[in-house]
């Protein structure tokens with residue numbers, strides 16, 4: 001097993017859990033969103049405003065594909081699931097874990113999603129986005145963690161437990 005890649009909707013807790021998981025496993029922690037910001041010298045929402053959704057996704061695909069670290073926990077951005085090349089590489093080389101939360105829990109966590117910088121087409125609601133992405137998160141994962149109602153420590157235990165089981169297979 002190489003890297004652990006966390007996917008899921010914005011607000012699912014990928015970055016929160018990722019850094020804790022890295023400590024538990026003795027891995028490095030990489031937040032792909034921070035790599036994207038650093039690569040452009042701009043905030044995520046500024047990159048989306050400047051290059052549009054497609055331009056942002058191309059940058060996100062390139063950044064994720066370009067990660068060469070090993071033994072890292074990688075928190076992806078919520079939109080990484082549209083980055084086909086990067087997701088296929090992650091599926092081939094790493095262990096991809098989808099943090100799966102019901103729509104209501106995601107909606108409660110996200111205040112102003114525009115400020116956060118979400119790849120949302122004109123007229124598309126958060127619910128539309130959730131429905132569109134769910135199929136992709138399910139397609140591009142090895143482990144689907146049902147995270148409904150789990151606090152941070154409970155989710156961490158659940159994810160770490162699944163990784164240990166998979167290692168033993």
Ligand SMILES: Nc1ncnc2c1ncn2[C@@H]1O[C@H](COP(=O)(O)OP(=O)(O)OP(=O)(O)O)[C@@H](O)[C@H]1O
Pocket residue numbers: 008009010011012013014015016017033075076077078079109116150151152153155
């Ligand atoms: N298990 C949890 N229970 C309750 N709140 C949580 C949990 N995990 C994370 N949160 C909270 O949800 C919010 C979003 O978490 P986080 O930024 O880690 O999400 P993310 O999946 O990395 O989102 P993005 O795709 O936008 O980077 C934060 O306020 C965080 O404290």
Ligand SMILES: O=C(O)C1=C[C@@H](O)[C@@H](O)[C@H](O)C1
Pocket residue numbers: 009010033044045076077078079080116117118119120
């Ligand atoms: O879910 C999304 O569309 C996004 C989530 C963030 O993590 C960033 O990757 C970016 O702002 C887009």
Ligand SMILES: [Mg+2]
Pocket residue numbers: 014015016033075076077
């Ligand atoms: Mg994050």
